[in-house]
Amino acid sequence: MKEVTTQDQTTHESASLSRRKFLNYAGVIAGAGLLIASCKKDDVQPTADDDTINLGSNDTGLLNYAYLLQQLEAAFYIQVLKTPYSGMTKTEEGIFTQIRDHEIVHRELLKNYLGTNGIPPTIENDWSSIDFSLKSSVMAKAKFFEEVSVAGLNGICRLVIAEEHLVTLAKMSVVDARHSAVINDLITPGTFAEKTDDNGFEVSQDPQSSIDITKKFFKKNITGINLPKY
Amino acid sequence: MKLTDILKEIESIQPETFENATGRRDILKNLGIKVAAFATPFAAASLLSNKASAKTTDILAEAIVFALSISYMQSALYTKALATSGLIPASAVNDFTKILKDKNSHVAYWKYQLQATNNIVPAQPTYDFxxxxALPKAMTDYGTFLTVAHAIEDVGVRVYLTAVNMLLSNKAFRTDAVNIATTNARHAAHVRMQRRNLGVDMMAWVVGTEPNSIVGEIKKAYQNEDNTTQLKINTVGINGFAISFNAATGAFDEPMTDTDAKIFMTPFID
Structure with a gap:
């Protein structure tokens, strides 16, 4: 099997070549699979002790943060449908169900891809700030999680090295953006793109500040201290 | 030396300057790099035929021109629709005005970046929506308009995914492209839900190649959207979860090749 280094240099040098292949054959991604397995000596592997989960370093760490975001979203929608608020319409239920399934696909894909480099698959959530019996509480958190996920995934896209990681994360992020638009419109019609800046750009977020927001929804402490920085 | 290599070297030496948009332009200007080799005059065809000159065209400029080609089309669509009396219901005017504002910003941004890096900016084609x-009521019937609009929006998401990938070597531009891609996805979701509100059974995300809701030229927007393999992993029923084909394909938008994009766009260009 061909080993691929995750160093900037090599990846950048191969970008033009692999792009040709990409354009001719988009959807089939060359060289996937082994990138995250070939680590440098100074790589920090993800760890989980009793109190703290360290996401790790390099692309592996960034993918672990994407994995954590998708774990959070999937767990949230699973709970929303398990304990539906009173008066949930058929339309709302249908939307939540499809979004839940998308988030499960995202989560399980990253789980399988990361393999032994992944953080634990079921990190217990802290839902103490959510009242699942109240529509307003659920909607507000759905809006929040989708916006945080899109901003966070876009921030990760800025930092990842490997081509197949970039394109796969971007492919997930645009679907989370579709979710976000639908949830926003359900709450207030016409707010589908309210989070974009004055130039019509999504506002991406760096992993450090994103983790600061999302870690309170987990019962363990999460650290991304070894992640690449903006 | 290819521009991507030059950029990479600059990036490694002066990462902070490079990530700053102003610094990026200055560096490119100072080097006097002229990368794009698009033939003149810039008729519609040249906008879409950049692949032919790929060997002599830098990948970054190529990516930006590719992104611009769909942003031009989107901007023209909503400009025309909002100017067509009686097409868009009064209740939806604000939404489409917001979308048009974003599209115009995307167009302006990429034109500016091409100019700032001494690249030639292709002219905006004129369109026949x-x-x-093939879709005679595109600009007279609201439902048909929404059909055309969601196809062009979904293609916009897909083209930007390809552009993101092409911009891999430049963190600033790739971030710009991904931030526009998710904005386009928000627009696409909204337009699709407007169509759903007219009684069409569709959701905000693209399911397979959408066999039930598409006709004629619209179908070309969804070629190869039915991918169920991500990172070489099959997503249908992944890890024993009840993940259907619809859920597996809905969970990802797929990048669109320039070949497929051209097939879709060409009939709409005068």
Missing amino acids: TAKN
């Missing part, structure tokens, strides 16, 4: 009368 009936696709040579």
Whole structure:
């Protein structure tokens, strides 16, 4: 099997070549699979002790943060449908169900891809700030999680090295953006793109500040201290 | 030396300057790099035929021109629709005005970046949104308009995913492209839900190649959207979860090749 280094240099040098292949054959991604397995000596592997989960370093760490975001979203929608608020319409239920399934696909894909480099698959959530019996509480958190996920995934896209990681994360992020638009419109019609800046750009977020927001929804402490920085 | 290599070297030496948009332009200007080799005059065809000159065209400029080609089309669509009396219901005017504002910003941004890096900016084509009368009511019937609009929006998401990938070597530009891609996805979701509100069974995300809701020229927007393999992993029923084909394909938008994009766009260009 061909080993691929995750160093900037090599990846950048191969970008033009692999792009040709990409354009001719988009959807089939060359060289996937082994990138995250070939680590440098100074790589920090993800760890989980009793109190703290360290996401790790390099692309592996960034993918672990994407994995954590998708774990959070999937767990949230699973709970929303398990304990539906009173008066949930058929339309709302249908939307939540499809979004839940998308988030499960995202989560399980990253789980399988990361393999032994992944953080634990079921990190217990802290839902103490959510009242699942109240529509307003659920909607507000759905809006929040989708916006945080899109901003966070876009921030990760800025930092990842490997081509197949970039394109796969971007492919997930645009679907989370579709979710976000639908949830926003359900709450207030016409707010589908309210989070974009004055130039019509999504506002991406760096992993450090994103983790600061999302870690309170987990019962363990999460650290991304070894992640690449903006 | 290819521009991507030059950029990479600059990036490694002066990462902070490089990530700053102003610094990026200055560096490119100072080097006097002229990368794009698009033939003149810039008729519609040249906008879409950049692949032919790929060997002599830098990948970054190529990516930006590719992104611009769909942003031009989107901007023209909503400009025309909002100017067509009686097409868009009064209740939806604000939404489409917001979308048009974003599209115009995307166009302006990429034109500016091409100019700032001494690249030639392709002219905006003129469009026929009936696709040579394949969709005769595109600009007279709201439902048909929404159909055309969601196809162009979904293609916009897909083209930007390709652009993101092409911009891999430049963190600033790739971030710009991904931030526009998710904005386009928000627009696409909204337009699709407007169509759903007219009684069409569709959701905000693209399911397979959408066999039930598409006709004629619209179908070309969804070629190869039915991918169920991500990172070489099969997503249908992944890890024993009840993940259907619809859920597996809905969970990802797929990048669109320039070949597929050209097939879709060409009938709409005068």
